[in-house]
Amino acid sequence: MILVVDVGNTRIKAAVFEGAILLEIFVFTKIELDKNIKNILKKFQKVAHLVVSSVGDVEKQSFLAFDSVLNICFVSNEDPFPFQNKYSTPKTLGIDRMVLAAGAVFQFPNQNRLVIDAGTCITYDFIDHQNNYLGGAITPGLRLRYQSLHNYTAKLPLLTLESPEELIGNSTSNSIHSGVVNGLVYEIDGFITEYSTRYSNFIIILTGGDTDFLAKRLKNTIFANSNFLLESLNQTFQYKIKND
Ligand SMILES: Nc1ncnc2c1ncn2[C@@H]1O[C@H](COP(=O)(O)OP(=O)(O)OP(=O)(O)O)[C@@H](O)[C@H]1O
Numbered sequence: 001m002i003l004v005v006d007v008g009n010t011r012i013k014a015a016v017f018e019g020a021i022l023l024e025i026f027v028f029t030k031i032e033l034d035k036n037i038k039n040i041l042k043k044f045q046k047v048a049h050l051v052v053s054s055v056g057d058v059e060k061q062s063f064l065a066f067d068s069v070l071n072i073c074f075v076s077n078e079d080p081f082p083f084q085n086k087y088s089t090p091k092t093l094g095i096d097r098m099v100l101a102a103g104a105v106f107q108f109p110n111q112n113r114l115v116i117d118a119g120t121c122i123t124y125d126f127i128d129h130q131n132n133y134l135g136g137a138i139t140p141g142l143r144l145r146y147q148s149l150h151n152y153t154a155k156l157p158l159l160t161l162e163s164p165e166e167l168i169g170n171s172t173s174n175s176i177h178s179g180v181v182n183g184l185v186y187e188i189d190g191f192i193t194e195y196s197t198r199y200s201n202f203i204i205i206l207t208g209g210d211t212d213f214l215a216k217r218l219k220n221t222i223f224a225n226s227n228f229l230l231e232s233l234n235q236t237f238q239y240k241i242k243n244d
């Protein structure tokens with residue numbers, strides 16, 4: 001059994017896998033890390049490997065307590081990946097984006113793929129059918145858009161995510177919801193349209209904390225899978241074992 005841990009910028013997501021089967025998912029914060037890992041290991045005593053991908057401020061040392069009982073693998077850009085990295089600054093590419101790109105190659109072979117991860121930040125990653133990782137885009141996520149409107153103005157309230165009723169927001173709240181939600185939906189649809197002018201065929205994978213909210217609002221046909229990063233992490237580890 002394998003315990004995979006995705007340390008994001010806001011939350012930590014963990015999942016226990018038996019082969020390719022996802023048994024259970026756990027979501028928690030950094031301060032609850034130790035307690036949660038202990039509980040997971042108590043519940044799933046057959047876990048032998050701990051596989052971590054971290055873009056947050058959780059380092060390898062945070063897992064030192066488990067070093068004697070588990071084989072710990074901190075995924076890094078030095079590991080083997082199933083694509084050619086064409087990013088001009090490969091060392092600065094987020095490890096979550098690399099793992100997502102790997103998952104896209106494993107789950108959708110021989111196709112052009114666009115991965116959209118709607119988390120704290122929204123990342124776009126494009127991997128062509130010859131498995132060249134080309135790059136993409138980074139923009140603020142839904143929650144971050146609400147927060148930044150509030151944090152960098154005097155008058156705007158901090159709102160929580162809500163579906164806008166109208167295109168034309170008729171109040172401060174409705175203007176913010178329309179701006180944030182409609183704005184992001186147009187952005188994603190717009191990106192997909194622009195990619196279509198360059199690539200006649202590609203599949204789209206949507207993942208991250210806002211997957212379900214966004215999936216039903218997009219024009220294009222997408223594979224929506226909020227567990228895509230966790231699944232990809234499991235596959236990246238299997239690939240590493242075979243290729244190291
Ligand atoms: N409890 C929650 N805390 C924070 N965000 C949440 C929560 N529940 C749902 N969300 C939504 O999920 C989004 C954040 O996604 P996610 O949890 O994947 O981010 P993350 O943990 O920072 O991961 P990453 O850094 O990889 O994006 C927010 O925009 C928000 O709308």
Ligand SMILES: CC(C)(CO)[C@@H](O)C(=O)NCCC(=O)O
Pocket residue numbers: 009055092093094095096097119121123138
């Ligand atoms: C963009 C985020 C924050 C998304 O989690 C992460 O992938 C990251 O810190 N990336 C580093 C910059 C880059 O990917 O080019």
Ligand SMILES: [K+]
Pocket residue numbers: 096117118119120121122123208
């Ligand atoms: K993300």
